[in-house]
Amino acid sequence: MNGLTLGLVLAAMVAASPASAQQPELKKWDAGASFGLVFGDGWYPDTDSYGEPQPAYHLELGRFWNTHLKTDTAIILTHRHEGYDYTTFALPNVPGAYSFTRHDRQLTAVSGAMTYQFFENQMMHPFVSGGLQVAAATNHRYRDAETYTINRVTYTVPKLDQRSTDVVVRPFVAVGAKSYFNERTFIKSEFSAAVGGGGFSHAILRLGFGVDF
Amino acid sequence: MGKVILVAVLSALLAAPLNAQTVRDDEAWRAFAANLEPNAFIKVRLTSGKSFRGYVVGADDHELRVNPKTRVAEPLRRLAYSDVVSIERQKESKWNPATKVLVGVGVAWAVLYGIALLAYASGYD
Numbered sequence: 001m002n003g004l005t006l007g008l009v010l011a012a013m014v015a016a017s018p019a020s021a022q023q024p025e026l027k028k029w030d031a032g033a034s035f036g037l038v039f040g041d042g043w044y045p046d047t048d049s050y051g052e053p054q055p056a057y058h059l060e061l062g063r064f065w066n067t068h069l070k071t072d073t074a075i076i077l078t079h080r081h082e083g084y085d086y087t088t089f090a091l092p093n094v095p096g097a098y099s100f101t102r103h104d105r106q107l108t109a110v111s112g113a114m115t116y117q118f119f120e121n122q123m124m125h126p127f128v129s130g131g132l133q134v135a136a137a138t139n140h141r142y143r144d145a146e147t148y149t150i151n152r153v154t155y156t157v158p159k160l161d162q163r164s165t166d167v168v169v170r171p172f173v174a175v176g177a178k179s180y181f182n183e184r185t186f187i188k189s190e191f192s193a194a195v196g197g198g199g200f201s202h203a204i205l206r207l208g209f210g211v212d213f
Numbered sequence: 214m215g216k217v218i219l220v221a222v223l224s225a226l227l228a229a230p231l232n233a234q235t236v237r238d239d240e241a242w243r244a245f246a247a248n249l250e251p252n253a254f255i256k257v258r259l260t261s262g263k264s265f266r267g268y269v270v271g272a273d274d275h276e277l278r279v280n281p282k283t284r285v286a287e288p289l290r291r292l293a294y295s296d297v298v299s300i301e302r303q304k305e306s307k308w309n310p311a312t313k314v315l316v317g318v319g320v321a322w323a324v325l326y327g328i329a330l331l332a333y334a335s336g337y338d
Contacts, residue, residue, distance in 0.1 A: 024285040121283040124310035179310035183285055187311040189318075207318060 027212035034208020042201025076109040099157040109135035129174040170194035246272035254305040258298040
């Protein structure tokens with residue numbers, strides 16, 4: 001009987017404790033989709049092309065381990081990008097020999113990261129994040145056989161039809177903020193920068209919507 | 214004996230302003246809180262170093278009751294005046310952070326688009 005009484009008293013104390021009263025139920029997961037621009041060609045280290053930003057879409061899922069720490073995973077999808085590579089090469093008696101090669105590129109990547117979110121239970125949470133992006137970078141390079149003339153010297157560039165898929169890994173860091181409309185829905189803004197073997201690889205600036213659940 | 218008296222006098226001199234300060238702060242915040250109307254938006258800093266914003270629910274001689282402004286609702290906070298470092302009346306923003314981000318991005322996009330249009334119109338392409 002004494003044990004039962006003690007148990008009831010302890011249960012009542014725990015239920016009425018300030019700690020439990022002060023802790024609201026925060027959602028453990030969040031998910032979202034975002035649109036962004038990729039700056040830099042670091043996914044394709046073997047090519048030399050114009051560096052205009054490319055659109056990228058993120059679908060992401062996060063799991064909170066406590067009020068600050070979260071694991072994030074994302075799928076990154078891009079459009080097929082058509083462009084040109086300008087290649088110079090050495091030929092006897094032909095200074096400045098060059099050719100143009102078309103390329104069609106597409107990138108599909110997954111990323112995993114650990115995120116630290118500042119503040120607790122606020123309408124805006126800045127965060128910092130770091131992790132890895134693993135991408136399958138497909139590249140189709142092709143050109144017809146073409147003849148060029150420079151300084152009255154003619155040379156022929158052979159036909160090319162080359163397909164490759166490279167798996168590349170890029171560590172990245174990110175900063176951003178989750179800004180809430182209400183208790184659960186938010187806008188996520190983020191800037192991330194990734195590095196490769198040769199230093200800076202690419203950066204992504206993105207904005208998207210998400211929900212906690 | 215003389216040393217003891219000296220120490221006692223010095224202690225009293227040093228402690229007196231601190232005690233007076235504490236009592237005065239308590240009373241000041243009690244009086245300040247009594248003049249806050251219900252639902253006034255305030256920022257409170259506590260002796261623990263933490264601070265938060267919220268809405269006044271009520272105040273009496275013993276405590277100030279504040280409904281904290283959080284994303285997910287939290288219970289009322291009952292604050293003893295001795296725990297209060299400062300109370301500031303605040304002006305509450307009408308827009309939530311997400312709306313501010315959307316407006317900011319919209320304005321930035323409009324400015325960039327406008328510059329591009331002007332450049333195009335002036336023949337610089």
